[in-house]
Amino acid sequence: MPVSGKTRKDVLTEFRHQEILEAACQVFAERGFREATLDEIAGKAGLAKGTLYLYFSSKEEIFQSVMYSRLSELMARMRTAVSSGSTAAERIRNIIKARLEFFRSDEAFWRIYYTEFGQLCQQRHVKDERFRELFLQATQLVAPVLQEGMERGELRRMPPMAAAMALLDLLRNTMALYLMGMQKEEVDLEQFVFDLFWGGVAAPGGSQTAREIP
Amino acid sequence: MPVSGKTRKDVLTEFRHQEILEAACQVFAERGFREATLDEIAGKAGLAKGTLYLYFSSKEEIFQSVMYSRLSELMARMRTAVSSGSTAAERIRNIIKARLEFFRSDEAFWRIYYTEFGQLCQQRHVKDERFRELFLQATQLVAPVLQEGMERGELRRMPPMAAAMALLDLLRNTMALYLMGMQKEEVDLEQFVFDLFWGGVAAPGGSQTAREIP
């Protein structure tokens, strides 16, 4: 075995995995899991269908693999984001920036992510259990940032998990509108999301102010 | 023909349509469009598969029928909501109330709606064109409310369509978390959504205030 620790075989295997996952990502993004066919994925990767089974054991596994590799990356970036910056506002901004950047850099994966999300509340979808947990993890990364902000008096009191979810929603859907081309108005997404989340829609100094939600 | 204008046949037809749509709604909610089978729908309606084809011409048509009947109802309620109330805050509250009420009253349909939404950004999904328009209609109902609020100085300036979408997102996802049981904290959903949308997360009187977005 070479010093690098990788045999020729390892390199090929790694290379094929990447090829396949890349093709799969595109096809899943276009068609969704059910409508995607292994023939199309194989074709796009320049391979025959049988070859896919040399590297993965099922369509399901290919899908999981795409999701897992990309989500790990996203979570890593989020961890960096939440731990840099001193005020709540700064950290929130970092989170927004990190996610927008990540998803903008990989539109195809984003489409898969969004679709998968939409299936989270179908009742008989065992496969989604894992995905639901991954989503919860992201929320649990954001919630403490908000909670700390509340304790410091930078944010008003509200349920931190619910608020964290709201922020992620807002991001997800702003991204969706952008990608679907429904966002006619030219907007700085980062600024828009931050302002809306931070200050809501009310005019500053208006008559009605938001309440504390204990 | 009887005075009522309905023959016995009309009544039976109407009745079967309802039976089938009700069963279909449940099954689509559990499985999603692709995974739902006509056998299961027929079974749940107490009919045989062939019978479905006496009343509908395809699986697709059954699905469209479910969507269309429910969405008409929702749009009707939204129209009432946006036109009652004098201040922007009141109207926003009415919109929130109307949607939460509607979706709470029909959980199964809500799941279908949410899933369908998640597929909106798959690229090759011709069938969704119509659905996308229906969604846009809802947004176009809300946007003027916000715009008017801005003109009266009740809301700060921001792109009205983008803000309207954000409100609908927030509602959709708050509802999702509630239905998935991820919302641990006991929260008054209506109040929570309103406060967040209206005032954001920032503590009143904090140092950083939201900017106007022209």
Next chain:
DNA sequence: CAGTTTTATGACCGGCAAGTCATGAACCTG
């Protein structure tokens, strides 16, 4: 109640796509 029409049924057909495997190509290795 016989005859006719309407409504319901479920076995069956056909197409599709996941997954398999016998065959063959490419590539080592001595």
Next chain:
DNA sequence: CAGGTTCATGACTTGCCGGTCATAAAACTG
């Protein structure tokens, strides 16, 4: 280059499900 080993292929198998239709049950009619 012979013999063996790894990698790639795509025709084939298999199960599934939307849609059909010959048959039967129910309802209506006179």
